[in-house]
Amino acid sequence: MQSAKIINDPVFGFIRVPRGLLLDIVRHPAFYRLSRIKQLGGANIVYPGAQHTRLQHSLGAFHLMGKAILSLQQKGHFIFDSEAEAVQAAILLHDIGHGPFSHVLEHTLIQGVSHEDISLMVMEQMNEEMRGQLGLAIKIFKDEYPKRFLHQLISSQLDMDRLDYLKRDAFFTGVNEANIGSSRIIDMLDMVDDQLVVDKKGIYSIENYLVSRRLMYWQVYLHKTSVAAEHVMINALKRAKQLAKQELSTVNPQLSTLFASPALRFFLYNTIDRNTFFSNPDCLKHYLTLDDNDIWSAMKVWCDHPDPILSLLAKDFINRNIFKVEMSDEPVSEERKQQKLQELAEHYHVSTDDANYLISNIEVGKDMYSLDDDQIEIRFNDGTTRDLTEASDMLSTSLATKKIRKHYFCYQR
Helix, strand or coil: CCCEEEEEECCCEEEEEECCHHHHHHCCHHHHHHHHCECCHHHHHCCCCCCCEHHHHHHHHHHHHHHHHHHHHHCCCCCCHHHHHHHHHHHHHCCCCCECCECHHHHCCECCCCHHHHHHHHHHHHHHHCCCCCHHHHHHHCCCCCCHHHHHHHCCCCCHHHHHHHHHHHHHHCCHHHCCCHHHHHHCEEEECCEEEEEHHHHHHHHHHHHHHHHHHHHHHCCHHHHHHHHHHHHHHHHHHHHHHHHHCCCCCCCCCCCCCHHHHHHHCCCECHHHHHHCHHHHHHHCCCCHHHHHHHHHHHCCCCCHHHHHHHHHHHCCCCCEEEEECCCCCHHHHHHHHHHHHHHHCCCHHHHHHHEEEEEEEEECCCCCCCCCEEECCCCCEEEHHHHCCCCCHHHHCCEEEEEEEEECC
C-alpha cells in the first residue's frame, strides 16, 4: 500500500497527502463538498477560465504549508511531527465553512455569522468524529497555541492561504501580471522570537506579492461586472426570502410556489441569526449540504416564477444580463438613487419598494498592506528586523497602507 495519496494539481504539479489524519480529512464529505463550490464565485462571468474550486485551493495551500514547514526545519527550527501535521490539517480545513458562491450567504440568508465561525464549528464537529485528533489543529487555528508562527502560516498578511489563492487565481483567470513567486517567498521565510520574518534577500518578492494582491483585488475580485453579478444573485435571494415570508403568513403556507432544495428552503423559510445558528444543530446540518448547485438550480426554476421581480433577477443571472454599474470615488447622491428607482418602478410597473430589488449601492475598500494586522518583518544580516514599509525602497508607509475606496451604483439595465 502506498504511504500517501498523490493528487495532480495544475498549478503545483503532484501534491502528496500522507495516509492517516490528513488523508482522512481530504476524504471527509464536508471537505469534498468544497469541490462543488467555485473559488471565485461569479468571476467566471468575466474570466471564463475561473472554474477552479475551494477544494483545489485548500489542497494548494496544504501543499505550500508542507514546503514552508520543511523550509523552517532546514533552517534549524525544531517543529514536532505532531505540530507539522496539525498545522497542515488546519490549513486544509481553513475554508471548510464557505457557502455557495463563497460569501453570498454571509450577507443574505444568514446574518452575523462569518465563514470563519462556521469553519471552526465544522472543525469541532469533525474533531468529535475523529476522537480528538484535530485538537491541536483547532488550537493553532484559534491562535491559542504558544508557537505563534504556526498560526501566522495559516492567517496573516503572508500566509499560505494568500500565497496559494493569488497564484492559483492568477493562473485560472489568465492575469499573468499577478503571478507571484510563492516558492521564493517560502524559501526566504525564517523565525525570530517565534514570529515569522522574511530574509532581506526576499524583499523584492514580497513587494511583487503585495502589488500582485492589489492588482488581483481591483482587476478580478472587485471587478465591476463580478460585483454586479453577485448582487443580482444577492437581490434574487433576498426577494425569494421575502416571498417565503409572505407565504408563511398566508392561510395555507403549504401551497408554496417557491422552488428550492431542502437545504436552501431551510434558510429561505427561517430567520437565521448568529444565536440561532449556534444553538440549532439543524442550521449546520443543512448548511453542509449547500453548494453552488443549490443556487443554480433554484435560479433556473425561478426564471418562470409568477413574481415579476424574482423572475427578472433569475433571468438576469442565468442569461448574464448583469446590472449596469457606475463606479465613482464618491457615494451616489440620494437624488440620483431615487431618480433611478422611480424610472425602474415605472418601466417594470412595480412599486418603488419592489424596485429596490433592482438596485444595489455598494462601497468597497481595500489596502495593499495593514499596520493593524501581523506585520511583515524583514530580517537583515545583523539580525535586526524592520517592518516592510521601513525596509522597502518602493513601498512607503503612506503608499502601502493607503486604503482605496470605490462606490458601485448597480441597477437593472
